[in-house]
Amino acid sequence: MKTLIAAALATTSTLAVTAATAQEDPVRIAVLMYGNKAEFVQLMERYASEHPAVESGDVILTMYDGRYDASVQNDQGQMAINTMQDAIIINPMDFEANIDVVTMANDAGIPVIVTNARLNTTDMTSEVVSDDVQGGYLEAKDVLEKLGCEGNVVIIEGPKGGSGEIQRGQGNEQAIAECPEGAVTVLERKTANWSRAEALDLMQNWLSKHPGEIDGVIGQNDEMALGAIEAIKAAGLDVNDFAIAGIDGVTDALRAVKAGEMTSILQDARGQMQGSIDVALRAVKGDAYEPQSAIWEQYADDLSWDDGQNPRYDIPWTIVTTDNVDELLKDRK
Numbered sequence: 001m002k003t004l005i006a007a008a009l010a011t012t013s014t015l016a017v018t019a020a021t022a023q024e025d026p027v028r029i030a031v032l033m034y035g036n037k038a039e040f041v042q043l044m045e046r047y048a049s050e051h052p053a054v055e056s057g058d059v060i061l062t063m064y065d066g067r068y069d070a071s072v073q074n075d076q077g078q079m080a081i082n083t084m085q086d087a088i089i090i091n092p093m094d095f096e097a098n099i100d101v102v103t104m105a106n107d108a109g110i111p112v113i114v115t116n117a118r119l120n121t122t123d124m125t126s127e128v129v130s131d132d133v134q135g136g137y138l139e140a141k142d143v144l145e146k147l148g149c150e151g152n153v154v155i156i157e158g159p160k161g162g163s164g165e166i167q168r169g170q171g172n173e174q175a176i177a178e179c180p181e182g183a184v185t186v187l188e189r190k191t192a193n194w195s196r197a198e199a200l201d202l203m204q205n206w207l208s209k210h211p212g213e214i215d216g217v218i219g220q221n222d223e224m225a226l227g228a229i230e231a232i233k234a235a236g237l238d239v240n241d242f243a244i245a246g247i248d249g250v251t252d253a254l255r256a257v258k259a260g261e262m263t264s265i266l267q268d269a270r271g272q273m274q275g276s277i278d279v280a281l282r283a284v285k286g287d288a289y290e291p292q293s294a295i296w297e298q299y300a301d302d303l304s305w306d307d308g309q310n311p312r313y314d315i316p317w318t319i320v321t322t323d324n325v326d327e328l329l330k331d332r333k
Contacts, residue, residue, distance in 0.1 A: 026060045027053075027087070027284050029277065030080030032101065034093035034117065035068040038194055038223060039250040043269035044091070044116065050270075051277045052292040059277065068159070068193075070094035077101035081108045087280040089273075091116040095163040099123075111283035115276040116267075118163035125283050127312045128275040130267050132164055135317055136171025136220065139245040141178075142263045142319070143216040146243035149179035151215035154206055155189035156199050156224040165191065168220045168247065187214060192224045199227025200234075207235050215243065222246035222253035222264050229261055249320055251332045257320045258329070264320040266328065271295045271315035275303075282308030 031048060033041050045063055053059040062085065066073035070093045080088050081104055088105050092098035092114065099121045105112035111125040118129060143153060155172055158165035176184050188206050192198035199219065206214060219225030225246030232239050239261045246253055249266030256262045274293035282289045287307060295315075296305050302316045320328060 030085040032090040047270040070097035132167035136168030140172040140175035150183040153216035196227040199224035203228040203231035219246040222248040266318040
């Protein structure tokens, strides 16, 4: 078998494996990513290519780069419909604007699975996600516990209007509300658009504006938490004087956890992506389809297949610690 990766229209790529003998036409699935610059999205794309049905040639994936633009994603959703894809998986940029993809897919009779980020609708075939409110709570709780539930924190937010920023922010606030009233002050909160570089600039400005006052950093993803760490080091400050947490479990964050510089709440890119492919295949093939990804066995205590027809599948979070980080890093080599 030979893996084929072909570029098309500058924003798409097709992943396929050809089998020596094909029993039936492969299922064609369009995967609409909000943007492929971030490592987490790149991990999702890698794990998509490693799904057993993709490796066997039973599935052809066409990957779309939404370029961090909801309107581009909507156009790509229409393109997927026009090219008669059998199913659509979308990792949406915008909580509201990308509902259009679900509406268009439903009108065309094409199953649509939402993964990673959320949409403000229940009209999709299914969601394979992680609970972002819980993720935001876990990261903020870690920071606040290290601070003894008192002090000054800054919150580096995801893109405004995205479900990650909205729901992780809700979780951040829940954790803060559990501290004594007035004990924790949020000195600053602003978006860095999931960008390490933007977070570095933001944190540099905040360190200048609030010298010696910032105790904790809540980054709504790892890239932004890592940007804050770079700013702290560039200012000649000791990272160990700050409590810092992020979300995703990207490789550099795992290394920072190992170095004792931050906590990361791992979001399982394999679980979300391969789970989405299994659910999409169930929608296309019917009740005879059995899931092929190992993630269902991995999370057997927390995640039930239920014939692949649940409206929502929640992939569990993993708090990355010095006890489990080495094992997690092995998968990144």
